[in-house]
Amino acid sequence: MTFRVRSADRGRAERDPNRRTLYMNIGFGIAVVLAVVILVAVGISTWYGGHLAPAATVNGQTITMDDFNQRAAVETFRLNQQGSRIQSEVAAGRMTQSDATSKVNALTSELDSSTFISTTLDKLIDTKLQASLASQLGVTVTDQQVDQAIVADKTRPEERHVSLISVTPAVDTGKTDPTDAQKAAAKQKADAALAQIKAGTKFEDVAKSVSDDVSKANGGDLGWIDPTSSDDAAWRDAMFKLPVNGVSDVIQGADGIYRIGRVTEIAPAEVDPSWDQKLAAANISQDAYRAAIRSEVLRQALNDKIVADDSVVGPQKDVAELYIQEPTTTLGSKAIKVRHILYSPNGDAQNASSVPATDPSWEVAHQKALATYTRLQQDPQLFDQIARSESDEGSANGPTGTGGKLPYFGTGSSVDDAFLKAITAPGLTEGQILEPVKSAFGWHVIQVMYRPTDQAHMEKIKTQADGGKDFGVLARDESYGTSAGSGGDLGWIIKGQLDDKLTDAIWATPVGQTSAIVNLTDAANSNDDGLYLFKVFAEETRAPEGRQLDNLKQTAFSKWYTAKKAAATIERSESIAPTN
Numbered sequence: 001m002t003f004r005v006r007s008a009d010r011g012r013a014e015r016d017p018n019r020r021t022l023y024m025n026i027g028f029g030i031a032v033v034l035a036v037v038i039l040v041a042v043g044i045s046t047w048y049g050g051h052l053a054p055a056a057t058v059n060g061q062t063i064t065m066d067d068f069n070q071r072a073a074v075e076t077f078r079l080n081q082q083g084s085r086i087q088s089e090v091a092a093g094r095m096t097q098s099d100a101t102s103k104v105n106a107l108t109s110e111l112d113s114s115t116f117i118s119t120t121l122d123k124l125i126d127t128k129l130q131a132s133l134a135s136q137l138g139v140t141v142t143d144q145q146v147d148q149a150i151v152a153d154k155t156r157p158e159e160r161h162v163s164l165i166s167v168t169p170a171v172d173t174g175k176t177d178p179t180d181a182q183k184a185a186a187k188q189k190a191d192a193a194l195a196q197i198k199a200g201t202k203f204e205d206v207a208k209s210v211s212d213d214v215s216k217a218n219g220g221d222l223g224w225i226d227p228t229s230s231d232d233a234a235w236r237d238a239m240f241k242l243p244v245n246g247v248s249d250v251i252q253g254a255d256g257i258y259r260i261g262r263v264t265e266i267a268p269a270e271v272d273p274s275w276d277q278k279l280a281a282a283n284i285s286q287d288a289y290r291a292a293i294r295s296e297v298l299r300q301a302l303n304d305k306i307v308a309d310d311s312v313v314g315p316q317k318d319v320a321e322l323y324i325q326e327p328t329t330t331l332g333s334k335a336i337k338v339r340h341i342l343y344s345p346n347g348d349a350q351n352a353s354s355v356p357a358t359d360p361s362w363e364v365a366h367q368k369a370l371a372t373y374t375r376l377q378q379d380p381q382l383f384d385q386i387a388r389s390e391s392d393e394g395s396a397n398g399p400t401g402t403g404g405k406l407p408y409f410g411t412g413s414s415v416d417d418a419f420l421k422a423i424t425a426p427g428l429t430e431g432q433i434l435e436p437v438k439s440a441f442g443w444h445v446i447q448v449m450y451r452p453t454d455q456a457h458m459e460k461i462k463t464q465a466d467g468g469k470d471f472g473v474l475a476r477d478e479s480y481g482t483s484a485g486s487g488g489d490l491g492w493i494i495k496g497q498l499d500d501k502l503t504d505a506i507w508a509t510p511v512g513q514t515s516a517i518v519n520l521t522d523a524a525n526s527n528d529d530g531l532y533l534f535k536v537f538a539e540e541t542r543a544p545e546g547r548q549l550d551n552l553k554q555t556a557f558s559k560w561y562t563a564k565k566a567a568a569t570i571e572r573s574e575s576i577a578p579t580n
Helices: 019-047 065-091 097-110 113-137 143-154 180-198 203-210 214-218 233-239 275-281 286-310 360-378 380-390 417-423 454-466 471-478 500-507 546-567
Strands: 054-058 061-064 159-167 221-225 258-267 314-325 337-343 433-439 442-450 489-494 530-542 570-572
Touching: 054 065, 054 113, 061 065, 061 113, 065 097, 065 113, 065 275, 065 286, 097 113, 113 286, 113 546, 113 570, 143 286, 159 180, 159 203, 159 233, 180 203, 180 258, 203 214, 214 221, 233 258, 275 286, 286 546, 314 454, 314 471, 314 500, 337 360, 337 380, 360 380, 360 433, 360 442, 380 471, 417 433, 417 442, 454 471, 454 530, 489 546, 500 530
Parallel strands: none
Antiparallel strands: 054 061, 054 570, 159 221, 159 258, 314 489, 314 530, 337 442, 433 442
């Protein structure tokens, strides 16, 4: 078991006397990555000498080794350019050392020889299959669209240095959603903050006194973002409409949080003027490069077609989900599931083991754990709320976090000895709150959840839900899905949006009732998924919108294409694999 801490540092690049060393280190890291790229490219030409030998076939259409080598060269070139951009962003002060290191590591993983070869071949297979599917659906792309995509590929996108004030509506203990009054109070607080800024109070000062985002300590400074950043879409889009020093209105996000943003610097988009010369230097023809870009444009056109087809007016159901993941290991006789709240010395679980036992921060963590233990003895329903807001296990935090839920553990599990001893002690009962336990990571407040089997436990949950217990509270406390923090709320669901078995169960369920339990685990096909239970709150005929439309844009094409690809006849050459 590992306990990770989510970094709160989203600010601008570190400004310290060792910046030159930082650039050198990042530059060295990128140089290593690029060297790996070159080695992969050389290896490809060594492994696959037969230019016309088949690398794969798709429904009888051949992908030759020449096709493969040309596409591999293009992918190598583009990864090379990503590495160069990382180096430029660090040098310009628009990327932190931690972000740069993370991106370099991601490039390195992509360049693992077996991964690179497999990914490149899959792209070629997709190109063949998607071209055929596009023809069947009447989907085409123009040369102008390809030209625009090529310009985008050559361009570093516009970036903006931004600050944030965030106001999250309160939620009553034992509930998963704010009331209308709580939403109105949060909106009023955000409006008052904006009024202060307009009256002349510094944005930084208002952020420090009002915002509930982790950036408040830095006066709301989030650092640099681009149009693909993962921030709330409505707020992010507003940031790219503001002038320098502009402040946005109060914007309610899809997650219900009210946000105010400010732009302090703008780095305009910049086209690489030497892109074509770099392509020529890498011995890549314009035709090969253009073919790779065209395949991506066609994929996007297909994506747009599928999303448009799924976005028409039709029957929908408002649904909440409770999900229990299939165990990944064989369960022993003492297997047990628990959830925990972690208090680490200095709030840092990753470095707790290096803090001396005599350091006062250990006792500070202990006192926090004792205080929480006392609160939970009086009101166990607070567990999820405290775990999401206070735990020093970063993955537990926030509305999409785990809430401290852990997988099954047993006597043979690889986990801290003190933690394991506490949760495998005899006589533990469901719902029991254990006295704080000290591990190498900090002090844990632990609640027993249940013992196997998941099927029996899910049946118990369904009985409680059918008996009138709040489904949102059950989902919050029992579900392992990312929607658990919001009471399992999936919003409106259309047919075809989820796996067919899940959709069938939802549509067979009357409004106001819970579905049958659905098991998506398929041992025969090594499909480790798990158990699902749904509650249907309403049914309407409507068009997808808001969060649902965003979800469709992210998943509709993947679901459609995965089925099409599974139905295709695809053969990969056994020779197209790296040799040791």
